[in-house]
Amino acid sequence: MPGAEVFVNITPNLLNNEMTAPSEAIELITxxxxxxxxxxxxxxxxxxxxxxxxxxxxxxxxxxGPLGIKKLAPK
Structure with missing residues (x-):
């Protein structure tokens, strides 16, 4: 689907059991x-x-895998 924009930030609303978009504006990518x-x-x-x-x-x-073993401390 060349040239289509992809919405990449959908989060679950656990209270209503729905998928919702965040309230602030987000950037779309091609x-x-x-x-x-x-x-x-x-x-x-x-x-x-x-x-x-x-x-x-x-x-x-x-x-x-082929990149080896990495150590991380995610935030």
Whole structure:
């Protein structure tokens, strides 16, 4: 679907059991821009507590296959 705009930010409304768009304006991207996005899937092989973080967090070890194993501390 070349040239089509893609709405990328739909969130579930858990109170009403509906899917709703956020109230603030969001930026739309073109299909060509979306095709340039690098989306990867990995397997979490370890999740350790991260007590030094300001907010509760975990240090993740993720196996990304051919890219190797990466350590992350997502926010």
């Amino acid at each position: 299909w060509q821009h979306f095709e340039q996005t690098d989306i990867r899937v990995g397997t979490i092989v370890a999740a350790d507590e991260f007590p030094e973080a300001r907010r509760p967090a975990y240090k993740l070890t993720v196996d990304l």
